[in-house]
Amino acid sequence: MASSLFPFNTSLSPKPDSLLRRPTRRNSSSPFTLVCSSATSDSAPSPVIDSSLPLGVHTHQFQDDSHRHRSVAVDVGHNFSAKYVPFGSGYDSSEWYSLDDIVYRSRSGGLLDVQHNMDALKKFDGAYWRNLFDSRVGKTTWPYGSGVWSKKEWVLPEIDSSDIVSAFEGNTNLFWAERFGKQFLGMNDLWVKHCGISHTGSFKDLGMTVLVSQVNRLRKMNRPVVGVGCASTGDTSAALSAYCAAAGIPSIVFLPADKISMAQLVQPIANGAFVLSMDTDFDGCMKLIREVTAELPIYLANSLNSLRLEGQKTAAIEILQQFDWEVPDWVIIPGGNLGNIYAFYKGFEMCKELGLVDKIPRLVCAQAANANPLYLYYKSGWEEFSPLKATTTFASAIQIGDPVSIDRAVFALQNSNGIVEEATEEELMDATAQADSTGMFICPHTGVALTALIKLRNRGIIGGSDRTVVVSTAHGLKFTQSKIDYHSRAISGMECRFANPPVEVKAEFGAVMDVLKEHLSRKSPKF
Ligand SMILES: Cc1ncc(COP(=O)(O)O)c(C=O)c1O
Numbered sequence: 001m002a003s004s005l006f007p008f009n010t011s012l013s014p015k016p017d018s019l020l021r022r023p024t025r026r027n028s029s030s031p032f033t034l035v036c037s038s039a040t041s042d043s044a045p046s047p048v049i050d051s052s053l054p055l056g057v058h059t060h061q062f063q064d065d066s067h068r069h070r071s072v073a074v075d076v077g078h079n080f081s082a083k084y085v086p087f088g089s090g091y092d093s094s095e096w097y098s099l100d101d102i103v104y105r106s107r108s109g110g111l112l113d114v115q116h117n118m119d120a121l122k123k124f125d126g127a128y129w130r131n132l133f134d135s136r137v138g139k140t141t142w143p144y145g146s147g148v149w150s151k152k153e154w155v156l157p158e159i160d161s162s163d164i165v166s167a168f169e170g171n172t173n174l175f176w177a178e179r180f181g182k183q184f185l186g187m188n189d190l191w192v193k194h195c196g197i198s199h200t201g202s203f204k205d206l207g208m209t210v211l212v213s214q215v216n217r218l219r220k221m222n223r224p225v226v227g228v229g230c231a232s233t234g235d236t237s238a239a240l241s242a243y244c245a246a247a248g249i250p251s252i253v254f255l256p257a258d259k260i261s262m263a264q265l266v267q268p269i270a271n272g273a274f275v276l277s278m279d280t281d282f283d284g285c286m287k288l289i290r291e292v293t294a295e296l297p298i299y300l301a302n303s304l305n306s307l308r309l310e311g312q313k314t315a316a317i318e319i320l321q322q323f324d325w326e327v328p329d330w331v332i333i334p335g336g337n338l339g340n341i342y343a344f345y346k347g348f349e350m351c352k353e354l355g356l357v358d359k360i361p362r363l364v365c366a367q368a369a370n371a372n373p374l375y376l377y378y379k380s381g382w383e384e385f386s387p388l389k390a391t392t393t394f395a396s397a398i399q400i401g402d403p404v405s406i407d408r409a410v411f412a413l414q415n416s417n418g419i420v421e422e423a424t425e426e427e428l429m430d431a432t433a434q435a436d437s438t439g440m441f442i443c444p445h446t447g448v449a450l451t452a453l454i455k456l457r458n459r460g461i462i463g464g465s466d467r468t469v470v471v472s473t474a475h476g477l478k479f480t481q482s483k484i485d486y487h488s489r490a491i492s493g494m495e496c497r498f499a500n501p502p503v504e505v506k507a508e509f510g511a512v513m514d515v516l517k518e519h520l521s522r523k524s525p526k527f
């Protein structure tokens with residue numbers, strides 16, 4: 001469908017890896033100094049102390065010129081800070097970069113990670129953080145009304161609140177899947193975290209608010225960022241274009257032609273992004289955006305950029321919060337480029353390290369069988385990772401064969417006693433239809449996660465009373481074509497066991513009564 005709207009050709013020629021820009025190394029002995037002078041406070045009128053707020057947090061309020069009711073919290077006397085370090089290193093790593101640097105890879109070409117000054121955060125105990133985060137839920141206080149920015153001290157502690165670009169993302173529904181759990185799985189404590197019920201319809205909003213806010217800050221600092229770009233299977237591009245449009249920042253998106261849903265394609269188009277539709281798959285788009293962002297002052301918005309994961313990790317914290325800080329036994333997450341599984345691990349682990357909870361859940365990463373490089377790696381006993389050519393799947397947003405965050409995913413799974421599962425096309429579509437029949441309206445990726453749950457439950461690995469959370473990553477309304485195909489039994493080679501096609505009937509009383517009686521007697525023998 002994309003190809004009918006946009007030509008495939010691009011004048012951009014691939015550049016060899018050797019031309020990718022490498023970050024400048026910081027002197028290990030140089031003290032870490034904040035780049036931004038406004039790093040520890042917001043520029044606003046003097047505070048009015050609100051004694052109902054937890055220790056150390058004072059608020060002041062003002063009306064800004066958009067008449068948006070805002071309030072800014074000032075954390076008094078803290079030393080909260082964060083920086084980039086090579087993935088796997090700690091805050092004290094000798095190689096590190098300021099978050100105001102434009103850098104996506106370590107000196108050796110490896111992944112980066114955002115590390116927080118945990119000693120500063122540990123000056124406050126678990127109860128303090130629980131109370132602080134709880135006190136911000138359900139308010140419109142800027143920016144804490146956002147589920148991401150309500151954890152600002154753990155996300156981007158040094159950003160000025162006026163630089164934040166937010167749609168008050170997060171705070172999504174944690175739905176008790178009572179009927180699905182009891183009817184299909186003999187489970188009474190099954191929950192679905194609906195991260196897709198969000199501004200642009202997917203969990204990507206959680207990361208994008210952080211990334212675009214940081215870009216907003218960099219542009220105000222006159223750093224050379226002319227736009228923000230991503231490769232996408234449809235959700236990252238939707239989030240990027242919306243947040244950039246809100247901030248007046250140009251966005252550029254690389255999409256694999258004919259591989260994303262129409263609803264996803266129209267999102268960046270409507271939000272004014274520069275959309276390039278390419279005759280390749282996601283992995284091809286990803287390679288190109290990495291090459292292009294190494295050459296042009298376009299900031300990279302994919303989860304290779306570890307800033308994104310700082311926002312995404314708040315979904316894990318939110319789950320704990322929604323359970324009154326009780327830890328679920330299992331959390332199941334669909335995986336593609338594999339940033340999100342690590343983001344969840346990081347959120348849970350941070351809560352444990354800072355004393356909000358005393359353990360973390362076991363994580364399950366679920367992949368489509370048609371795009372399963374992590375699953376194959378796991379099955380090999382983590383012996384050998386081979387990128388592959390992912391083939392078409394209804395879970396189109398995870399049709400990825402060469403995930404950039406493979407190392408992050410392995411780390412998360414190994415440190416959470418994790419499991420990887422896979423779902424065939426029939427399994428994921430059946431699971432989606434079953435879930436929908438209990439009142440959900442989930443995306444096929446959530447169907448992949450539910451399939452993993454069904455398999456682990458049937459094998460007795462997940463118990464009937466285990467508290468289990470399935471992460472739903474996108475809104476079902478983005479994927480209506482797959483549901484139409486399923487319910488009209490139009491998928492070749494698929495039985496579509498749970499299809500519920502509409503019945504065509506004459507608009508006559510007798511005809512309507514006949515079909516209703518037949519239907520009711522089938523549904524209820526007592527009728
Ligand atoms: C709807 C949806 N679910 C799951 C994923 C997988 O997330 P990740 O790439 O972080 O593994 C993606 C994107 O890749 C997505 O768009």
Ligand SMILES: N[C@@H](CCOP(=O)(O)O)C(=O)O
Binds near residue numbers: 231233236302339
């Ligand atoms: N599903 C993603 C794929 C890219 O993932 P990212 O988290 O690295 O941006 C999308 O919607 O584009």
